[in-house]
Amino acid sequence: MNAGTLVVGACQAGVQIAVSLRELGYTEPITLVGAEPHQPYQRPPLSKAYLAGDATPTTLRLRNPEFYAENEIDLVLGERVASVDLDAGTARTGFGRQIRFGSLALATGARVRRLSVPGSDLNGIFYLRDMDDADLLAKALPDSSDVVVIGGGFIGLEAAAVARARGKKVTVVEATPRLVARAVAPVVSDFLAQAHRRRGSRVLLGRSVAGLEGRAGAVSGVRLDDGELVPAQLVVVGVGVLPRTELAEQMGLRVEGGIVVDQYSRTSDRRVVAAGDCTTLPHPMSPAGHIRLESVQNAQDQSRVAAASVMGRDTPYTAVPWFWSDQADLKLQIAGLSLGFDDVVVRGNLEEEKFTALYYRNGQLIAADCVNRAPEYMAVRRALAAGATIPARTAADSSIPLKELVVPASASV
Structure with missing residues (x-):
């Protein structure tokens, strides 16, 4: 039997690669490996509907559990691929499971960028990347009256909107002069700041965090660079993500701010394709020639291209990027x-x-x-x-x- 395709990462991109392979008529084995124990799910709603209590783990599933068996996709959950031997066509998980493959697709995603200021190890500090993060935050939110959100990007603003809707006193701290500065023009940044202020949140711009202070091991306040102490029983940190490139680096693939791929989702080693948040892809608007896109659209469209490349059907990536953010x-x-x-x-x-x-x-x-x-x-x-x-x-x-x-x-x- 042919060793088939190994997809590393049971996220939106990874599932889409597997689904697209089957849709294109791929009949060889597919193994989809995910580090999380949960059935593959949508991430964007975590900071929106899920945190607000309007979605459940079941409604967030990308596919019903039966889908994978019906389409002969071997779904391995709760294990992370730790090493890959491309020449031998084998991968090994952290638990020692060995997986043979003929083709390899990386959808390793990204991890949150963590704070490195004094007090960042206190209890009551939350990040929001996966379902477990969202569950912990949702559980702690009811017992916290003062919430500080560090980071005025989309994740931070979405979490701030949910907390404010729960009647919490919310302060958003953004180190740059405006909100979502990398994604929108000043007129839109100004609008968002005023809209959140109208709804009762305090929005501090151009203010950085010097440290976090606590009491009995739990956070009690956020110390700003000018010495102000903002009370907080709960802190949400949303200061960006870093692509997971460790496996690619171990294999010697080209990595520059992400796993570098061409317009066909091929990495620097043509035996490997990659898609999703872990990649940087060609784009004429990027000064560097490549750009990393964190979106459902990119995960889906780039993964379809990757699947076509696995099958030897070169299909260039030409999709128009799109994004969305629900803030109250x-x-x-x-x-x-x-x-x-x-x-x-x-x-x-x-x-x-x-x-x-x-x-x-x-x-x-x-x-x-x-x-x-x-x-x-x-x-x-x-x-x-x-x-x-x-x-x-x-x-x-x-x-x-x-x-x-x-x-x-x-x-x-």
């Missing part, structure tokens, strides 16, 4: 990548919390941030996928549906 009653949907934008056009009303910010580079539409404007988000996604644009000179006119303003890119100049 604010739904932010992002289409495209705004890297390198030189103009922003806002249509709609920021005060009414319904607007779209359209990003342009050299007169061409490259991305949009849509707040509570789902139809406009879809219009931009379709336009970008078709290689079309929305002229900046007409984009601000909200009296005309955005989809009616879409024109071929050559017609915008």
